[in-house]
Amino acid sequence: MIEAEHLSKEYGSVVAVSDVSFRVGIGEVVGFLGPNGAGKTTTLRILAGFLGATAGIVRIGGHDIVQESVRARAQIGYLPEATPLYPELRVREYLAFRAGIKRVARAKRRAALDRALALARIEDVADTLILHLSKGYRQRVGLADALIASPPLLILDEPTIGLDPNQIRDVRKLIRELGDNHTILLSTHILPEVESTCDRAMVIHHGQLLAQGTIEELRTLRKGGGATLLLRDPERRAGEVLARVGGVTGVTVEDSMEGGRQFVRVRVTMQEDKPGADRVIEYVVSTLVDEGIAIRELTPARASLEDVFVQLTRSDELRAVRGGEA
Amino acid sequence: MTGFWPIYRREMLSLWVTPLAWVLLTVFLLLQGLSFYWIVRHLSMLAELSVDSGPLQSYFGQSIFLIVSLLLLCPALTMRLFAEEKRSGTIETLMTAPVSPAGVVLGKYLAVLTTYLLIWAPTVLYAVILRRTGEVDWPVVGASYLGVFGIGAGYLALGTLMSAMTRSQLVALILTSVCSFGLFIFGIGEYIFDPGPLRQFCAHVSVFSQMDEFSKGIVDLRRLVFHATLVWLPLFVTVRVVDSWRWG
Numbered sequence: 001m002i003e004a005e006h007l008s009k010e011y012g013s014v015v016a017v018s019d020v021s022f023r024v025g026i027g028e029v030v031g032f033l034g035p036n037g038a039g040k041t042t043t044l045r046i047l048a049g050f051l052g053a054t055a056g057i058v059r060i061g062g063h064d065i066v067q068e069s070v071r072a073r074a075q076i077g078y079l080p081e082a083t084p085l086y087p088e089l090r091v092r093e094y095l096a097f098r099a100g101i102k103r104v105a106r107a108k109r110r111a112a113l114d115r116a117l118a119l120a121r122i123e124d125v126a127d128t129l130i131l132h133l134s135k136g137y138r139q140r141v142g143l144a145d146a147l148i149a150s151p152p153l154l155i156l157d158e159p160t161i162g163l164d165p166n167q168i169r170d171v172r173k174l175i176r177e178l179g180d181n182h183t184i185l186l187s188t189h190i191l192p193e194v195e196s197t198c199d200r201a202m203v204i205h206h207g208q209l210l211a212q213g214t215i216e217e218l219r220t221l222r223k224g225g226g227a228t229l230l231l232r233d234p235e236r237r238a239g240e241v242l243a244r245v246g247g248v249t250g251v252t253v254e255d256s257m258e259g260g261r262q263f264v265r266v267r268v269t270m271q272e273d274k275p276g277a278d279r280v281i282e283y284v285v286s287t288l289v290d291e292g293i294a295i296r297e298l299t300p301a302r303a304s305l306e307d308v309f310v311q312l313t314r315s316d317e318l319r320a321v322r323g324g325e326a
Numbered sequence: 327m328t329g330f331w332p333i334y335r336r337e338m339l340s341l342w343v344t345p346l347a348w349v350l351l352t353v354f355l356l357l358q359g360l361s362f363y364w365i366v367r368h369l370s371m372l373a374e375l376s377v378d379s380g381p382l383q384s385y386f387g388q389s390i391f392l393i394v395s396l397l398l399l400c401p402a403l404t405m406r407l408f409a410e411e412k413r414s415g416t417i418e419t420l421m422t423a424p425v426s427p428a429g430v431v432l433g434k435y436l437a438v439l440t441t442y443l444l445i446w447a448p449t450v451l452y453a454v455i456l457r458r459t460g461e462v463d464w465p466v467v468g469a470s471y472l473g474v475f476g477i478g479a480g481y482l483a484l485g486t487l488m489s490a491m492t493r494s495q496l497v498a499l500i501l502t503s504v505c506s507f508g509l510f511i512f513g514i515g516e517y518i519f520d521p522g523p524l525r526q527f528c529a530h531v532s533v534f535s536q537m538d539e540f541s542k543g544i545v546d547l548r549r550l551v552f553h554a555t556l557v558w559l560p561l562f563v564t565v566r567v568v569d570s571w572r573w574g
Contacts (some may be wrong), residue, residue: 048422070328074424084415086336088344097339100332101423145419179353 031194077146328423333433387541404485473540480556
Protein backbone atom coordinates (compact mmCIF):
# COMPACT_ATOMS: atom_id res chain seq x y z
CA MET A 1 0.00 0.00 0.00
CA ILE A 2 2.81 2.41 0.88
CA GLU A 3 6.22 2.15 -0.71
CA ALA A 4 8.79 4.68 0.46
CA GLU A 5 12.24 4.55 -1.02
CA HIS A 6 15.24 6.51 0.26
CA LEU A 7 13.21 9.45 1.54
CA SER A 8 15.15 12.51 2.63
CA LYS A 9 13.92 15.95 3.62
CA GLU A 10 16.16 18.89 4.34
CA TYR A 11 15.08 22.31 5.57
CA GLY A 12 18.04 24.41 4.53
CA SER A 13 20.94 22.83 6.39
CA VAL A 14 18.73 20.97 8.87
CA VAL A 15 18.18 17.33 7.94
CA ALA A 16 14.71 16.30 9.16
CA VAL A 17 14.54 12.88 7.49
CA SER A 18 17.49 11.01 6.07
CA ASP A 19 17.35 8.02 3.73
CA VAL A 20 14.21 6.36 5.12
CA SER A 21 12.89 3.33 3.22
CA PHE A 22 9.99 1.09 4.16
CA ARG A 23 6.91 -0.65 2.89
CA VAL A 24 3.47 -1.06 4.42
CA GLY A 25 1.45 -3.93 3.00
CA ILE A 26 -2.32 -3.97 2.44
CA GLY A 27 -4.24 -4.56 5.66
CA GLU A 28 -1.31 -3.93 8.00
CA VAL A 29 -1.51 -1.71 11.06
CA VAL A 30 1.90 -0.17 11.49
CA GLY A 31 3.15 2.08 14.27
CA PHE A 32 5.63 4.79 13.57
CA LEU A 33 7.58 5.32 16.75
CA GLY A 34 9.98 8.00 17.77
CA PRO A 35 10.63 10.67 20.36
CA ASN A 36 9.38 14.20 19.74
CA GLY A 37 11.23 15.87 16.88
CA ALA A 38 12.43 12.56 15.41
CA GLY A 39 11.01 13.27 11.95
CA LYS A 40 7.70 11.41 12.29
CA THR A 41 5.45 14.28 11.25
CA THR A 42 7.73 15.28 8.38
CA THR A 43 7.72 11.71 7.05
CA LEU A 44 3.93 11.43 7.32
CA ARG A 45 3.49 14.80 5.59
CA ILE A 46 5.63 13.55 2.72
CA LEU A 47 3.54 10.37 2.52
CA ALA A 48 0.31 12.38 2.54
CA GLY A 49 1.55 14.61 -0.28
CA PHE A 50 1.66 17.81 1.77
CA LEU A 51 5.45 18.14 1.60
CA GLY A 52 7.76 17.19 -1.22
CA ALA A 53 10.78 15.09 -0.31
CA THR A 54 14.23 16.46 -1.07
CA ALA A 55 15.07 13.01 -2.41
CA GLY A 56 13.30 9.69 -2.69
CA ILE A 57 10.07 8.23 -4.02
CA VAL A 58 6.70 7.57 -2.41
CA ARG A 59 4.05 5.39 -4.01
CA ILE A 60 0.58 5.04 -2.51
CA GLY A 61 -1.26 2.01 -3.91
CA GLY A 62 1.13 2.10 -6.87
CA HIS A 63 0.60 5.82 -7.63
CA ASP A 64 3.54 8.20 -7.27
CA ILE A 65 2.65 10.94 -4.76
CA VAL A 66 4.32 13.63 -6.92
CA GLN A 67 3.58 12.45 -10.47
CA GLU A 68 0.02 11.19 -9.86
CA SER A 69 -0.63 13.27 -6.80
CA VAL A 70 -4.41 13.55 -6.98
CA ARG A 71 -4.87 9.82 -7.57
CA ALA A 72 -2.49 8.93 -4.76
CA ARG A 73 -4.11 11.38 -2.36
CA ALA A 74 -7.57 10.03 -3.15
CA GLN A 75 -6.56 6.77 -1.43
CA ILE A 76 -5.49 8.40 1.82
CA GLY A 77 -7.43 9.48 4.86
CA TYR A 78 -5.01 11.75 6.64
CA LEU A 79 -5.31 13.07 10.19
CA PRO A 80 -2.70 15.81 10.78
CA GLU A 81 -1.11 16.22 14.18
CA ALA A 82 -2.93 19.36 15.35
CA THR A 83 -6.32 18.40 13.79
CA PRO A 84 -6.88 21.75 12.10
CA LEU A 85 -10.58 22.51 11.44
CA TYR A 86 -12.69 25.48 10.33
CA PRO A 87 -14.15 26.83 13.61
CA GLU A 88 -16.96 28.77 11.92
CA LEU A 89 -18.59 25.65 10.46
CA ARG A 90 -20.87 23.09 12.08
CA VAL A 91 -19.55 19.53 12.26
CA ARG A 92 -22.04 18.33 9.63
CA GLU A 93 -21.20 21.23 7.29
CA TYR A 94 -17.51 20.56 7.65
CA LEU A 95 -17.84 16.85 6.95
CA ALA A 96 -20.12 17.55 3.97
CA PHE A 97 -17.42 19.87 2.59
CA ARG A 98 -14.75 17.21 3.14
CA ALA A 99 -16.92 14.57 1.48
CA GLY A 100 -17.34 16.85 -1.53
CA ILE A 101 -13.67 17.67 -1.78
CA LYS A 102 -12.82 13.97 -1.55
CA ARG A 103 -15.23 13.29 -4.39
CA VAL A 104 -17.72 11.12 -2.57
CA ALA A 105 -20.59 10.72 -5.07
CA ARG A 106 -23.44 13.11 -4.30
CA ALA A 107 -25.95 10.29 -3.88
CA LYS A 108 -23.74 8.52 -1.33
CA ARG A 109 -22.69 11.63 0.55
CA ARG A 110 -25.47 11.48 3.11
CA ALA A 111 -24.76 7.84 3.97
CA ALA A 112 -20.99 8.45 4.10
CA LEU A 113 -21.55 11.34 6.47
CA ASP A 114 -23.78 9.32 8.81
CA ARG A 115 -21.34 6.42 8.76
CA ALA A 116 -18.35 8.68 9.61
CA LEU A 117 -20.32 10.38 12.40
CA ALA A 118 -21.23 6.97 13.84
CA LEU A 119 -17.71 5.52 13.56
CA ALA A 120 -16.13 8.50 15.29
CA ARG A 121 -19.04 8.61 17.81
CA ILE A 122 -19.84 12.28 17.25
CA GLU A 123 -23.53 12.07 16.28
CA ASP A 124 -24.42 14.11 19.37
CA VAL A 125 -22.39 17.13 18.22
CA ALA A 126 -23.23 16.91 14.50
CA ASP A 127 -24.99 20.30 14.56
CA THR A 128 -22.59 22.07 16.92
CA LEU A 129 -20.16 24.74 15.77
CA ILE A 130 -16.63 23.35 15.70
CA LEU A 131 -15.61 26.47 17.62
CA HIS A 132 -17.47 25.14 20.68
CA LEU A 133 -16.04 21.60 20.65
CA SER A 134 -13.55 20.26 23.19
CA LYS A 135 -10.15 18.95 22.13
CA GLY A 136 -11.37 15.35 22.30
CA TYR A 137 -14.34 16.02 20.03
CA ARG A 138 -12.20 17.95 17.57
CA GLN A 139 -9.81 15.02 17.38
CA ARG A 140 -12.75 12.75 16.59
CA VAL A 141 -14.09 15.17 13.96
CA GLY A 142 -10.64 14.93 12.36
CA LEU A 143 -10.91 11.16 12.50
CA ALA A 144 -14.39 11.27 10.93
CA ASP A 145 -12.92 13.43 8.16
CA ALA A 146 -10.17 10.86 7.55
CA LEU A 147 -12.82 8.12 7.32
CA ILE A 148 -15.49 9.88 5.30
CA ALA A 149 -14.45 8.75 1.83
CA SER A 150 -13.72 5.19 3.08
CA PRO A 151 -10.10 5.38 1.90
CA PRO A 152 -8.11 2.13 1.84
CA LEU A 153 -5.24 3.81 3.71
CA LEU A 154 -5.35 5.82 6.93
CA ILE A 155 -2.39 7.94 7.98
CA LEU A 156 -2.88 9.16 11.54
CA ASP A 157 -0.39 11.54 13.12
CA GLU A 158 -0.53 11.17 16.92
CA PRO A 159 -4.23 10.21 16.97
CA THR A 160 -4.52 10.13 20.77
CA ILE A 161 -2.55 13.24 21.69
CA GLY A 162 -4.43 15.57 24.03
CA LEU A 163 -7.18 13.07 24.87
CA ASP A 164 -8.18 11.89 28.34
CA PRO A 165 -7.61 8.22 29.29
CA ASN A 166 -11.17 7.13 28.41
CA GLN A 167 -11.04 8.81 25.04
CA ILE A 168 -7.61 7.29 24.37
CA ARG A 169 -9.07 3.86 25.05
CA ASP A 170 -12.00 4.59 22.71
CA VAL A 171 -9.74 5.79 19.91
CA ARG A 172 -7.42 2.78 20.25
CA LYS A 173 -10.42 0.47 20.15
CA LEU A 174 -11.64 2.27 17.04
CA ILE A 175 -8.22 1.93 15.38
CA ARG A 176 -8.19 -1.80 16.12
CA GLU A 177 -11.66 -2.15 14.61
CA LEU A 178 -10.69 -0.11 11.55
CA GLY A 179 -7.58 -2.24 11.16
CA ASP A 180 -9.80 -5.12 10.04
CA ASN A 181 -10.50 -3.49 6.69
CA HIS A 182 -8.05 -0.61 6.37
CA THR A 183 -4.32 -0.23 6.10
CA ILE A 184 -3.22 2.06 8.90
CA LEU A 185 0.00 3.92 9.56
CA LEU A 186 -0.05 5.77 12.86
CA SER A 187 2.65 7.75 14.54
CA THR A 188 3.07 8.05 18.26
CA HIS A 189 5.63 8.51 20.98
CA ILE A 190 3.54 6.46 23.39
CA LEU A 191 4.75 2.87 23.40
CA PRO A 192 1.75 1.04 24.86
CA GLU A 193 -0.24 2.49 21.98
CA VAL A 194 1.88 0.57 19.50
CA GLU A 195 1.82 -2.57 21.60
CA SER A 196 -1.96 -2.43 21.92
CA THR A 197 -2.90 -1.50 18.35
CA CYS A 198 -0.17 -2.38 15.85
CA ASP A 199 1.06 -5.53 14.11
CA ARG A 200 4.35 -3.97 13.22
CA ALA A 201 6.41 -0.95 14.20
CA MET A 202 9.16 1.25 12.87
CA VAL A 203 11.45 3.23 15.13
CA ILE A 204 12.71 6.56 13.84
CA HIS A 205 15.18 8.83 15.59
CA HIS A 206 17.07 11.89 14.35
CA GLY A 207 15.44 11.36 10.96
CA GLN A 208 16.81 7.84 10.56
CA LEU A 209 14.96 4.55 10.61
CA LEU A 210 16.65 2.59 13.41
CA ALA A 211 14.59 -0.58 13.34
CA GLN A 212 11.44 -2.10 11.92
CA GLY A 213 9.65 -5.37 12.44
CA THR A 214 6.83 -7.03 14.32
CA ILE A 215 6.48 -6.15 17.99
CA GLU A 216 8.01 -9.55 18.91
CA GLU A 217 10.95 -9.03 16.57
CA LEU A 218 11.59 -5.63 18.06
CA ARG A 219 11.51 -7.04 21.58
CA THR A 220 14.27 -9.50 20.74
CA LEU A 221 16.41 -6.56 19.63
CA ARG A 222 16.95 -5.70 23.25
CA LYS A 223 20.45 -6.62 24.22
CA GLY A 224 20.88 -8.10 27.69
CA GLY A 225 18.21 -9.65 29.85
CA GLY A 226 17.36 -9.59 33.48
CA ALA A 227 15.34 -11.05 36.31
CA THR A 228 13.54 -9.92 39.41
CA LEU A 229 14.04 -11.99 42.57
CA LEU A 230 12.22 -11.89 45.87
CA LEU A 231 14.62 -13.02 48.60
CA ARG A 232 14.55 -13.65 52.35
CA ASP A 233 17.78 -11.95 53.25
CA PRO A 234 17.75 -10.46 56.77
CA GLU A 235 21.45 -9.64 56.63
CA ARG A 236 21.16 -7.75 53.36
CA ARG A 237 24.06 -9.55 51.70
CA ALA A 238 22.36 -10.20 48.35
CA GLY A 239 23.65 -6.99 46.72
CA GLU A 240 27.35 -7.68 47.25
CA VAL A 241 26.99 -11.43 46.65
CA LEU A 242 25.36 -10.93 43.26
CA ALA A 243 27.79 -8.23 42.17
CA ARG A 244 30.52 -10.89 42.33
CA VAL A 245 28.74 -13.23 39.88
CA GLY A 246 30.33 -13.10 36.43
CA GLY A 247 28.03 -11.78 33.69
CA VAL A 248 25.86 -9.67 36.00
CA THR A 249 25.97 -6.04 34.92
CA GLY A 250 23.72 -4.38 37.45
CA VAL A 251 21.94 -5.03 40.75
CA THR A 252 19.32 -2.91 42.50
CA VAL A 253 18.02 -3.83 45.92
CA GLU A 254 14.93 -2.59 47.73
CA ASP A 255 12.93 -3.64 50.78
CA SER A 256 9.56 -5.22 50.27
CA MET A 257 6.78 -6.27 52.61
CA GLU A 258 4.74 -9.24 51.41
CA GLY A 259 2.06 -10.84 53.56
CA GLY A 260 3.37 -9.06 56.66
CA ARG A 261 6.88 -10.42 56.28
CA GLN A 262 10.06 -8.61 55.39
CA PHE A 263 11.65 -9.47 52.04
CA VAL A 264 14.20 -7.98 49.70
CA ARG A 265 13.36 -7.39 46.07
CA VAL A 266 16.40 -7.56 43.82
CA ARG A 267 16.57 -6.59 40.14
CA VAL A 268 19.44 -8.14 38.23
CA THR A 269 20.48 -7.20 34.72
CA MET A 270 22.95 -9.29 32.79
CA GLN A 271 24.72 -9.37 29.49
CA GLU A 272 23.26 -11.77 27.03
CA ASP A 273 25.36 -11.20 23.97
CA LYS A 274 28.35 -13.12 25.31
CA PRO A 275 28.88 -16.91 25.06
CA GLY A 276 27.29 -18.76 27.94
CA ALA A 277 25.17 -15.77 28.79
CA ASP A 278 22.00 -17.84 28.93
CA ARG A 279 23.44 -19.63 31.94
CA VAL A 280 24.07 -16.50 34.02
CA ILE A 281 20.68 -16.85 35.71
CA GLU A 282 21.64 -20.37 36.83
CA TYR A 283 24.85 -19.03 38.41
CA VAL A 284 22.85 -16.35 40.14
CA VAL A 285 20.50 -18.91 41.68
CA SER A 286 23.23 -21.35 42.74
CA THR A 287 25.34 -18.55 44.24
CA LEU A 288 22.39 -17.31 46.31
CA VAL A 289 21.60 -20.82 47.52
CA ASP A 290 25.25 -21.44 48.42
CA GLU A 291 25.26 -18.22 50.45
CA GLY A 292 22.17 -19.42 52.34
CA ILE A 293 19.85 -16.77 50.99
CA ALA A 294 16.34 -18.14 50.39
CA ILE A 295 14.72 -17.47 47.03
CA ARG A 296 10.97 -17.03 47.18
CA GLU A 297 10.24 -15.82 43.65
CA LEU A 298 12.10 -15.50 40.38
CA THR A 299 10.64 -13.63 37.41
CA PRO A 300 12.68 -13.44 34.22
CA ALA A 301 12.24 -9.94 32.78
CA ARG A 302 10.54 -9.88 29.42
CA ALA A 303 11.87 -7.03 27.34
CA SER A 304 9.18 -4.43 26.85
CA LEU A 305 9.05 -2.31 23.75
CA GLU A 306 9.93 0.57 26.00
CA ASP A 307 13.28 -0.99 26.87
CA VAL A 308 13.99 -1.57 23.21
CA PHE A 309 13.00 1.96 22.37
CA VAL A 310 15.15 3.51 25.08
CA GLN A 311 18.06 1.29 24.13
CA LEU A 312 17.78 2.06 20.41
CA THR A 313 17.41 5.79 20.80
CA ARG A 314 20.02 6.09 23.57
CA SER A 315 22.66 3.99 21.87
CA ASP A 316 22.15 6.08 18.77
CA GLU A 317 22.88 9.20 20.78
CA LEU A 318 25.93 7.45 22.21
CA ARG A 319 27.13 6.57 18.74
CA ALA A 320 26.62 10.13 17.65
CA VAL A 321 28.64 11.42 20.61
CA ARG A 322 31.43 8.94 19.99
CA GLY A 323 31.42 9.76 16.29
CA GLY A 324 31.77 13.42 17.22
CA GLU A 325 34.76 12.70 19.44
CA ALA A 326 36.46 10.67 16.75
CA MET B 327 -9.79 22.20 -11.45
CA THR B 328 -10.41 19.27 -9.11
CA GLY B 329 -12.14 20.37 -5.93
CA PHE B 330 -13.48 23.65 -7.31
CA TRP B 331 -17.15 23.41 -6.29
CA PRO B 332 -16.76 22.20 -2.71
CA ILE B 333 -14.11 24.86 -2.07
CA TYR B 334 -16.27 27.57 -3.66
CA ARG B 335 -19.25 26.58 -1.51
CA ARG B 336 -17.15 26.35 1.66
CA GLU B 337 -15.66 29.81 1.06
CA MET B 338 -19.10 31.33 0.46
CA LEU B 339 -20.39 29.70 3.63
CA SER B 340 -17.41 30.84 5.71
CA LEU B 341 -17.69 34.39 4.35
CA TRP B 342 -21.41 34.75 5.09
CA VAL B 343 -21.67 32.89 8.42
CA THR B 344 -18.97 35.09 9.93
CA PRO B 345 -19.58 38.82 10.44
CA LEU B 346 -16.93 39.89 7.90
CA ALA B 347 -19.09 39.97 4.76
CA TRP B 348 -22.00 41.58 6.62
CA VAL B 349 -19.82 44.28 8.17
CA LEU B 350 -18.25 45.06 4.80
CA LEU B 351 -21.68 45.09 3.16
CA THR B 352 -23.06 47.52 5.73
CA VAL B 353 -20.12 49.92 5.70
CA PHE B 354 -19.87 49.81 1.92
CA LEU B 355 -23.57 50.53 1.38
CA LEU B 356 -23.50 53.34 3.96
CA LEU B 357 -20.62 55.01 2.12
CA GLN B 358 -22.24 54.51 -1.29
CA GLY B 359 -25.57 55.77 -0.02
CA LEU B 360 -23.97 58.93 1.33
CA SER B 361 -22.05 59.46 -1.89
CA PHE B 362 -25.16 59.00 -4.00
CA TYR B 363 -27.24 61.24 -1.74
CA TRP B 364 -24.73 64.09 -1.96
CA ILE B 365 -24.46 63.79 -5.71
CA VAL B 366 -28.21 63.82 -6.22
CA ARG B 367 -28.62 66.73 -3.76
CA HIS B 368 -25.91 68.71 -5.49
CA LEU B 369 -27.34 68.10 -8.97
CA SER B 370 -30.88 68.95 -7.88
CA MET B 371 -29.68 72.44 -7.07
CA LEU B 372 -28.25 73.06 -10.52
CA ALA B 373 -30.46 74.74 -13.10
CA GLU B 374 -29.26 72.76 -16.12
CA LEU B 375 -27.76 69.33 -16.58
CA SER B 376 -25.54 68.26 -19.44
CA VAL B 377 -26.40 64.95 -21.10
CA ASP B 378 -23.35 63.00 -19.89
CA SER B 379 -23.25 64.14 -16.28
CA GLY B 380 -26.45 62.86 -14.76
CA PRO B 381 -26.43 61.51 -11.20
CA LEU B 382 -25.42 57.98 -12.24
CA GLN B 383 -22.58 59.25 -14.42
CA SER B 384 -21.31 61.38 -11.55
CA TYR B 385 -21.72 58.52 -9.10
CA PHE B 386 -19.83 55.97 -11.20
CA GLY B 387 -17.47 58.20 -13.14
CA GLN B 388 -16.60 61.34 -11.25
CA SER B 389 -16.71 60.34 -7.60
CA ILE B 390 -13.41 59.51 -5.91
CA PHE B 391 -15.57 57.98 -3.18
CA LEU B 392 -16.24 54.94 -5.32
CA ILE B 393 -12.56 54.19 -5.94
CA VAL B 394 -11.65 54.73 -2.30
CA SER B 395 -14.33 52.33 -1.12
CA LEU B 396 -13.02 49.72 -3.59
CA LEU B 397 -9.52 50.21 -2.19
CA LEU B 398 -10.92 49.39 1.25
CA LEU B 399 -13.38 46.65 0.29
CA CYS B 400 -11.25 44.39 -1.94
CA PRO B 401 -8.25 43.87 0.40
CA ALA B 402 -10.63 43.15 3.31
CA LEU B 403 -12.48 40.54 1.27
CA THR B 404 -9.38 38.63 0.18
CA MET B 405 -7.09 38.93 3.21
CA ARG B 406 -8.19 35.70 4.90
CA LEU B 407 -8.38 33.45 1.81
CA PHE B 408 -5.03 31.69 2.24
CA ALA B 409 -3.45 33.53 5.18
CA GLU B 410 -6.05 32.17 7.60
CA GLU B 411 -5.71 28.60 6.31
CA LYS B 412 -1.95 28.80 6.71
CA ARG B 413 -2.15 30.29 10.19
CA SER B 414 -4.68 27.79 11.52
CA GLY B 415 -3.09 24.82 9.72
CA THR B 416 -6.23 23.85 7.76
CA ILE B 417 -4.10 24.24 4.64
CA GLU B 418 -2.69 20.81 5.53
CA THR B 419 -6.06 19.06 5.36
CA LEU B 420 -6.98 21.09 2.28
CA MET B 421 -3.86 20.29 0.28
CA THR B 422 -3.75 16.61 1.26
CA ALA B 423 -7.26 16.14 -0.15
CA PRO B 424 -7.38 15.17 -3.81
CA VAL B 425 -7.53 18.76 -5.12
CA SER B 426 -5.49 20.60 -7.73
CA PRO B 427 -3.85 23.97 -6.97
CA ALA B 428 -5.88 25.59 -9.78
CA GLY B 429 -9.12 24.24 -8.26
CA VAL B 430 -8.21 25.65 -4.85
CA VAL B 431 -7.23 29.09 -6.18
CA LEU B 432 -10.22 29.47 -8.52
CA GLY B 433 -12.69 28.20 -5.93
CA LYS B 434 -11.51 30.76 -3.43
CA TYR B 435 -11.20 33.60 -5.96
CA LEU B 436 -14.63 33.12 -7.48
CA ALA B 437 -16.17 32.96 -4.00
CA VAL B 438 -14.85 36.43 -3.12
CA LEU B 439 -15.76 37.71 -6.59
CA THR B 440 -19.35 36.49 -6.09
CA THR B 441 -19.42 38.11 -2.66
CA TYR B 442 -18.12 41.34 -4.19
CA LEU B 443 -20.95 41.31 -6.71
CA LEU B 444 -23.52 40.55 -4.00
CA ILE B 445 -22.24 43.52 -2.00
CA TRP B 446 -22.68 45.74 -5.09
CA ALA B 447 -26.11 44.34 -5.97
CA PRO B 448 -28.22 46.62 -3.73
CA THR B 449 -26.80 49.71 -5.47
CA VAL B 450 -28.94 48.86 -8.52
CA LEU B 451 -31.72 50.37 -6.41
CA TYR B 452 -30.20 53.83 -7.00
CA ALA B 453 -31.00 53.52 -10.70
CA VAL B 454 -34.47 52.21 -9.87
CA ILE B 455 -35.06 55.21 -7.59
CA LEU B 456 -33.89 57.65 -10.28
CA ARG B 457 -36.23 56.04 -12.76
CA ARG B 458 -39.18 57.33 -10.77
CA THR B 459 -38.18 60.91 -11.51
CA GLY B 460 -36.54 60.62 -14.90
CA GLU B 461 -35.04 58.48 -17.63
CA VAL B 462 -32.38 55.87 -16.96
CA ASP B 463 -30.22 54.66 -19.83
CA TRP B 464 -29.88 51.00 -18.85
CA PRO B 465 -27.11 50.01 -21.27
CA VAL B 466 -24.99 52.86 -19.88
CA VAL B 467 -25.71 51.66 -16.34
CA GLY B 468 -24.66 48.18 -17.53
CA ALA B 469 -21.37 49.59 -18.83
CA SER B 470 -20.76 51.27 -15.48
CA TYR B 471 -21.26 47.98 -13.67
CA LEU B 472 -18.94 46.30 -16.17
CA GLY B 473 -16.28 48.81 -15.11
CA VAL B 474 -16.94 48.18 -11.43
CA PHE B 475 -16.76 44.44 -12.08
CA GLY B 476 -13.48 44.70 -14.00
CA ILE B 477 -11.68 46.83 -11.44
CA GLY B 478 -12.93 44.71 -8.54
CA ALA B 479 -11.97 41.48 -10.29
CA GLY B 480 -8.42 42.79 -10.75
CA TYR B 481 -8.05 44.01 -7.17
CA LEU B 482 -9.47 40.74 -5.81
CA ALA B 483 -7.01 38.72 -7.90
CA LEU B 484 -4.17 40.83 -6.50
CA GLY B 485 -5.54 40.25 -2.99
CA THR B 486 -5.72 36.49 -3.56
CA LEU B 487 -2.04 36.46 -4.50
CA MET B 488 -1.03 38.57 -1.50
CA SER B 489 -2.98 36.32 0.86
CA ALA B 490 -1.10 33.30 -0.50
CA MET B 491 2.22 34.97 0.23
CA THR B 492 1.81 35.38 3.99
CA ARG B 493 0.27 33.70 7.01
CA SER B 494 -0.87 37.00 8.51
CA GLN B 495 -4.20 38.47 7.44
CA LEU B 496 -2.99 41.94 8.40
CA VAL B 497 0.10 41.68 6.19
CA ALA B 498 -2.08 40.42 3.32
CA LEU B 499 -4.45 43.37 3.84
CA ILE B 500 -1.62 45.90 3.84
CA LEU B 501 0.15 44.38 0.82
CA THR B 502 -3.06 44.33 -1.22
CA SER B 503 -3.90 47.90 -0.23
CA VAL B 504 -0.42 49.08 -1.17
CA CYS B 505 -0.57 47.33 -4.57
CA SER B 506 -4.05 48.48 -5.51
CA PHE B 507 -3.36 51.98 -4.22
CA GLY B 508 -0.13 51.98 -6.24
CA LEU B 509 -2.12 51.14 -9.38
CA PHE B 510 -4.54 53.95 -8.55
CA ILE B 511 -1.67 56.44 -8.02
CA PHE B 512 -0.29 55.55 -11.47
CA GLY B 513 -3.50 56.93 -12.91
CA ILE B 514 -2.88 60.35 -11.38
CA GLY B 515 0.16 60.58 -13.68
CA GLU B 516 -2.31 61.38 -16.42
CA TYR B 517 -2.81 64.82 -14.88
CA ILE B 518 0.86 65.38 -13.98
CA PHE B 519 2.99 64.35 -16.93
CA ASP B 520 3.35 66.20 -20.24
CA PRO B 521 1.68 64.61 -23.27
CA GLY B 522 3.75 61.63 -24.39
CA PRO B 523 4.08 57.86 -23.93
CA LEU B 524 4.32 58.12 -20.12
CA ARG B 525 1.10 60.07 -19.91
CA GLN B 526 -0.58 57.65 -22.29
CA PHE B 527 0.52 54.74 -20.16
CA CYS B 528 -0.80 56.35 -17.01
CA ALA B 529 -4.10 57.15 -18.72
CA HIS B 530 -4.34 53.53 -19.86
CA VAL B 531 -3.97 52.05 -16.38
CA SER B 532 -5.92 54.85 -14.65
CA VAL B 533 -8.84 53.40 -12.74
CA PHE B 534 -10.35 56.85 -12.55
CA SER B 535 -10.45 57.55 -16.30
CA GLN B 536 -11.66 54.00 -16.84
CA MET B 537 -14.67 54.55 -14.64
CA ASP B 538 -15.26 57.93 -16.29
CA GLU B 539 -15.43 56.23 -19.71
CA PHE B 540 -17.50 53.28 -18.59
CA SER B 541 -19.98 55.57 -16.83
CA LYS B 542 -20.57 57.33 -20.14
CA GLY B 543 -21.21 54.02 -21.84
CA ILE B 544 -17.84 53.85 -23.63
CA VAL B 545 -16.67 50.25 -23.45
CA ASP B 546 -13.12 50.16 -24.76
CA LEU B 547 -11.76 46.70 -25.50
CA ARG B 548 -8.27 47.82 -24.42
CA ARG B 549 -9.64 48.48 -20.93
CA LEU B 550 -11.18 45.03 -20.81
CA VAL B 551 -7.91 43.42 -21.92
CA PHE B 552 -6.14 45.34 -19.16
CA HIS B 553 -8.60 44.01 -16.56
CA ALA B 554 -8.37 40.48 -17.90
CA THR B 555 -4.58 40.68 -17.56
CA LEU B 556 -4.91 42.05 -14.07
CA VAL B 557 -7.05 39.04 -13.18
CA TRP B 558 -5.14 36.34 -15.02
CA LEU B 559 -1.58 37.25 -14.05
CA PRO B 560 -1.98 37.33 -10.24
CA LEU B 561 -4.12 34.17 -10.31
CA PHE B 562 -1.56 32.35 -12.43
CA VAL B 563 1.20 33.32 -9.98
CA THR B 564 -1.03 32.27 -7.05
CA VAL B 565 -1.45 28.78 -8.54
CA ARG B 566 2.35 28.55 -8.82
CA VAL B 567 2.77 29.78 -5.24
CA VAL B 568 0.26 27.22 -3.90
CA ASP B 569 2.01 24.48 -5.88
CA SER B 570 5.38 25.55 -4.49
CA TRP B 571 4.40 25.16 -0.81
CA ARG B 572 5.16 21.47 -1.06
CA TRP B 573 8.79 22.27 -1.67
CA GLY B 574 9.13 24.76 1.19
